Amino acid sequence: xxxxxKPKKLLEQKSTEKHxxxxxxxxxxxxxxxxxxxxKSNNQNKTINQLLAEIEESFSSSQDLQTHWIEMPSDKSDVxxxxxxxxxxxxxxxxxxxxxxxxxxxxxxxVINIDFRKQTDFTNIEELLLQSYTIIFxxxxxxYYSVFTPIKTERDISEPDNExxxxxxxxxxxxxxxxxxxxxxxxxxxxxxxxxYLKVGKETHTNVAMLYMSDIANPELLHEMERRIxxxxxxxxxxxxxxxxxxxxxxxxxxxQTLSTERPDRVAANLMEGRVAxxxxxxxxxxxxxxxxxxxxxxxxxxxxxWMLGSFYRLIRLxxxxxxxxxxxxxxxxVSFHFEVIPSALVLLMKSSLENIPYPPLxxxxxxxxxxxxxxxxxxxxxxxxxxxIAIVGGLVIGDAVVKAGLISNLMIIVVATTAIAAYTVxxxxxxxAVRLLRFPFMVAAATFGFLGIIFGLIIMFFHxxxxxxxxxxxxxxxxxxxxxxxxxxxxxxxxxxxNSRPEDIRPLKKDEDNHTRKWEKQ
Amino acid sequence: MNSSHTITHxxxxxxxxxxxxxxxxxxxxxxxxxxxxxxxxxxxxxxxIFIQFSILAIWKLCEMYPKQTIFDFMPKILGTKLGLLxxxxxxxxxxxxxxxxxxLYNNIVSKWIFFQxxxxxxxxILALTCVYCITCTAREIARFLMLVSPLLLILFFFVGYAxxxxxxxxxxxxxxxxxxxxxxxxxxxxxxxxxxxxxLVFLAYTEGKxxxxxxxxxxxxxxxxxxxxFVTFTTYIFFNPVEIVIVPExxxxxxxxxxxxxxxxxxxxxxxxxxxxxxxxxxxxxxxTAKGVQTLFKLHHHKSAAPYVGIICALIASIPGxxxxxxxxxxxxxxxAMIFSALFPxxxxxxxxxxxxxxxxxxxT
Numbered sequence: 001x002x003x004x005x006k007p008k009k010l011l012e013q014k015s016t017e018k019h020x021x022x023x024x025x026x027x028x029x030x031x032x033x034x035x036x037x038x039x040k041s042n043n044q045n046k047t048i049n050q051l052l053a054e055i056e057e058s059f060s061s062s063q064d065l066q067t068h069w070i071e072m073p074s075d076k077s078d079v080x081x082x083x084x085x086x087x088x089x090x091x092x093x094x095x096x097x098x099x100x101x102x103x104x105x106x107x108x109x110x111v112i113n114i115d116f117r118k119q120t121d122f123t124n125i126e127e128l129l130l131q132s133y134t135i136i137f138x139x140x141x142x143x144y145y146s147v148f149t150p151i152k153t154e155r156d157i158s159e160p161d162n163e164x165x166x167x168x169x170x171x172x173x174x175x176x177x178x179x180x181x182x183x184x185x186x187x188x189x190x191x192x193x194x195x196x197y198l199k200v201g202k203e204t205h206t207n208v209a210m211l212y213m214s215d216i217a218n219p220e221l222l223h224e225m226e227r228r229i230x231x232x233x234x235x236x237x238x239x240x241x242x243x244x245x246x247x248x249x250x251x252x253x254x255x256x257q258t259l260s261t262e263r264p265d266r267v268a269a270n271l272m273e274g275r276v277a278x279x280x281x282x283x284x285x286x287x288x289x290x291x292x293x294x295x296x297x298x299x300x301x302x303x304x305x306x307w308m309l310g311s312f313y314r315l316i317r318l319x320x321x322x323x324x325x326x327x328x329x330x331x332x333x334x335v336s337f338h339f340e341v342i343p344s345a346l347v348l349l350m351k352s353s354l355e356n357i358p359y360p361p362l363x364x365x366x367x368x369x370x371x372x373x374x375x376x377x378x379x380x381x382x383x384x385x386x387x388x389x390i391a392i393v394g395g396l397v398i399g400d401a402v403v404k405a406g407l408i409s410n411l412m413i414i415v416v417a418t419t420a421i422a423a424y425t426v427x428x429x430x431x432x433x434a435v436r437l438l439r440f441p442f443m444v445a446a447a448t449f450g451f452l453g454i455i456f457g458l459i460i461m462f463f464h465x466x467x468x469x470x471x472x473x474x475x476x477x478x479x480x481x482x483x484x485x486x487x488x489x490x491x492x493x494x495x496x497x498x499x500n501s502r503p504e505d506i507r508p509l510k511k512d513e514d515n516h517t518r519k520w521e522k523q
Numbered sequence: 524m525n526s527s528h529t530i531t532h533x534x535x536x537x538x539x540x541x542x543x544x545x546x547x548x549x550x551x552x553x554x555x556x557x558x559x560x561x562x563x564x565x566x567x568x569x570x571x572i573f574i575q576f577s578i579l580a581i582w583k584l585c586e587m588y589p590k591q592t593i594f595d596f597m598p599k600i601l602g603t604k605l606g607l608l609x610x611x612x613x614x615x616x617x618x619x620x621x622x623x624x625x626x627l628y629n630n631i632v633s634k635w636i637f638f639q640x641x642x643x644x645x646x647x648i649l650a651l652t653c654v655y656c657i658t659c660t661a662r663e664i665a666r667f668l669m670l671v672s673p674l675l676l677i678l679f680f681f682v683g684y685a686x687x688x689x690x691x692x693x694x695x696x697x698x699x700x701x702x703x704x705x706x707x708x709x710x711x712x713x714x715x716x717x718x719x720x721x722x723l724v725f726l727a728y729t730e731g732k733x734x735x736x737x738x739x740x741x742x743x744x745x746x747x748x749x750x751x752x753f754v755t756f757t758t759y760i761f762f763n764p765v766e767i768v769i770v771p772e773x774x775x776x777x778x779x780x781x782x783x784x785x786x787x788x789x790x791x792x793x794x795x796x797x798x799x800x801x802x803x804x805x806x807x808x809x810x811x812t813a814k815g816v817q818t819l820f821k822l823h824h825h826k827s828a829a830p831y832v833g834i835i836c837a838l839i840a841s842i843p844g845x846x847x848x849x850x851x852x853x854x855x856x857x858x859x860a861m862i863f864s865a866l867f868p869x870x871x872x873x874x875x876x877x878x879x880x881x882x883x884x885x886x887x888t
Contacts, residue, residue: 337636340788449648451795452636456652459802462670463656467663480666481534 047141048080055082058126070096083134089151093134115148130205154179160262160284162429167304172262173284177209180264180279180286184211187268198229201237208243209279216274218507221290224471225276240285243278249469254437256296256430257470259288265300274508290471290506294490299427302493311492318491320422324435327422328365329446329454331415335361337450353409362447364408368416369439371398477505529730532739534665538725538807539718539743541668544675544750545804546627547715549797551751552758552773559708561693561764562700564755569705570712571748573865578719578744580868582737585726587875593723594818600875614815616863618836620717621808623856625650625840628801630849635775635794643841653802654833657810658826661728664810668803674796681793682754685777689760713865714857715751719744720864721807724814809833
């Protein structure tokens with residue numbers, strides 16, 4: 001039996017049962033409210049009504065704010081329930097209405113068997129309501145009760161599409177912060193794992209959870225992180241990107257200064273190195289900070305391969321960084337300035353390919369690179385089934401046709417395709433985007449100054465990396481500043497038993513990892 | 524001085540190496556050969572020993588006035604007025620060093636890569652790149668200079684590849700030109716080795732024991748001298764003595780002769796890497812200059828001086844056009860640079876020591 005007596009569509013199906021209970025009443029808008037108050041005024045409930053009216057006013061009579069009355073069978077006193085109909089799970093409060101024996105609020109608690117709390121602070125009622133709480137007022141108006149009744153609107157845990165691995169966990173974060181924390185806790189069953197909730201956005205009240213290992217993460221870093229997050233003053237903080245941009249050291253940089261990931265194992269591993277993870281309300285993205293350049297090139301897959309293979313593929317990935325930013329630029333420089341560099345065996349081949357192309361190499365390269373970016377952008381927007389068609393049409397048909405039409409040389413197609421593939425080997429989407437954008441200035445520099453342009457571009461880029469910081473830690477560590485001990489898990493990956501110290505650039509409290517994995521002796 | 528801007532003595536080593544190895548390496552064998560013939564490399568070794576004295580003087584000065592740059596302690600040694608005057612002169616000298624680096628860089632680039640490009644364009648791209656690089660602290664500069672140091676190994680291997688085709692006999696007879704010529708040629712070698720004087724500003728930022736600082740400085744000059752010596756000696760045994768006279772950049776001509784299956788014209792690749800070395804030298808000197816200008820005008824940060832310093836250098840550096848002009852400029856500035864960078868610190872140290880003695884004497888009586 002339920003008590004809903006509502007003009008609202010959503011509850012109409014339940015309204016059939018409304019007459020069975022002695023004191024049913026509910027309102028959704030202020031006109032009904034005032035009428036109701038008059039009816040009820042003889043019932044000593046005036047103070048409750050006032051409270052309800054206040055709440056309703058502060059919500060500007062939003063129609064999903066609903067109130068229900070229950071008469072306690074025990075002492076015939078009325079109890080009022082108020083909640084935001086859209087974000088609570090009515091299944092959870094249903095038991096309240098189905099009681100016909102003598103009950104009091106103690107039994108309520110037992111029946112509901114969830115977060116049921118007595119509160120006296122009347123100032124944060126609105127906030128609780130917004131967080132899917134149901135508020136219960138009784139005749140004793142000095143206090144009220146709050147019941148946590150969130151509705152489950154989350155999808156199931158699945159593997160993140162853009163961070164897939166071959167071996168290893170296939171779990172990914174979802175749009176619920178508590179589930180995400182659970183996924184991390186599942187991996188780090190330690191009392192040292194600390195969760196700290198912060199709140200940003202004056203209107204959106206976005207929850208941010210800061211996760212760290214209390215015995216590893218540097219307190220200075222934690223303090224700095226908290227200071228930066230707390231200093232965000234904005235009405236709306238909608239996406240992790242908003243927070244990321246507000247707290248990172250340098251906004252005018254192409255390079256991401258926090259690592260966004262949807263993989264709990266990646267977060268857990270980074271927490272154990274002394275980094276901090278930021279989880280957000282209703283976002284599957286978790287930001288890890290501070291990071292260095294090489295963190296973006298690590299993937300959980302590396303640790304599930306044999307270490308030599310892991311190292312090899314990491315080297316390939318780092319090499320792909322150079323290919324992605326430099327190959328088209330190098331090709332343009334060679335073709336338009338330094339033809340002498342091409343070995344004699346290749347000269348004829350290149351000449352025959354380039355001879356009849358009407359455009360300068362920079363133009364060729366720009367057109368092809370932009371075409372690839374177009375295809376990529378279109379493929380993201382389109383449904384998967386059509387996406388593959390676009391890839392075929394875009395990649396194969398256009399690629400073949402422009403060469404046959406004699407607009408673009410086939411060498412340029414090879415260069416552009418290699419570059420595109422190289423940019424996608426980066427395990428982090430942000431870094432991959434940065435790398436893809438970087439190659440345009442390099443191409444222009446190469447077309448203007450040849451090798452000289454490329455080398456000045458590289459100098460500026462590397463200098464930029466050297467002077468970039470992520471939460472006060474050097475971004476290009478362990479190469480600048482050079483720390484040979486920390487190279488073991490950046491450019492290559494050494495065997496697990498060699499990794500017994502944490503990277504120094506994050507200044508962890510505990511440097512030693514206590515890894516003694518091969519204590520057994522060979523017989 | 525902010526303690527977070529300090530560098531370690533290991534970083535100091537790389538900073539000085541990168542400041543020393545620069546524009547000179549390409550034409551050094553030629554300039555030395557012009558005077559001392561195939562004994563040029565001995566002059567170079569001698570010059571390496573000479574600069575040890577300057578290095579000692581610089582180190583001692585910076586030890587007497589810790590955490591201060593030369594612009595801070597010069598007025599203390601020489602009195603406010605004379606100190607100010609010499610500060611200005613020293614800044615002018617630094618400007619001229621930056622200018623000569625830009626001139627020589629342009630000279631090589633316009634000869635080997637860009638024959639038609641206007642001088643000013645070639646010069647300004649280097650100057651602006653360096654201006655961007657010096658708008659940060661000494662620590663970040665040190666990190667960058669250390670990061671690019673492995674490139675020197677590539678230069679080393681490129682030059683080392685010449686040993687597939689050398690004739691040791693070209694280097695003989697050793698010492699044929701006579702000790703006098705060898706010693707007088709070493710002044711020319713000294714100019715190529717300049718760069719250690721940037722320690723006058725970088726030592727102020729270095730932390731750690733003063734002996735390890737001295738060690739870092741001495742090792743730097745040792746490494747650079749040996750590297751230069753290796754390059755010079757290699758070209759002397761690669762080309763025969765008649766050939767060197769007609770190749771002003773022997774290193775590049777030597778590399779031009781090599782070709783690999785996948786790469787022709789190794790010299791272009793070498794030049795590209797060499798440009799990094801030039802850039803790093805210019806970064807050090809521009810930083811030095813900007814620091815001087817900062818002290819002179821009492822600026823809050825040297826960052827605000829950097830663009831002006833860079834652009835002024837670039838403008839002046841694009842004046843000399845003909846080959847003769849370039850030669851004259853580089854020779855004059857080379858001489859003044861030698862006086863200011865190598866001899867001046869020794870002189871300054873002597874004055875400082877005498878002054879201290881006097882003060883002590885005055886205090887005791």
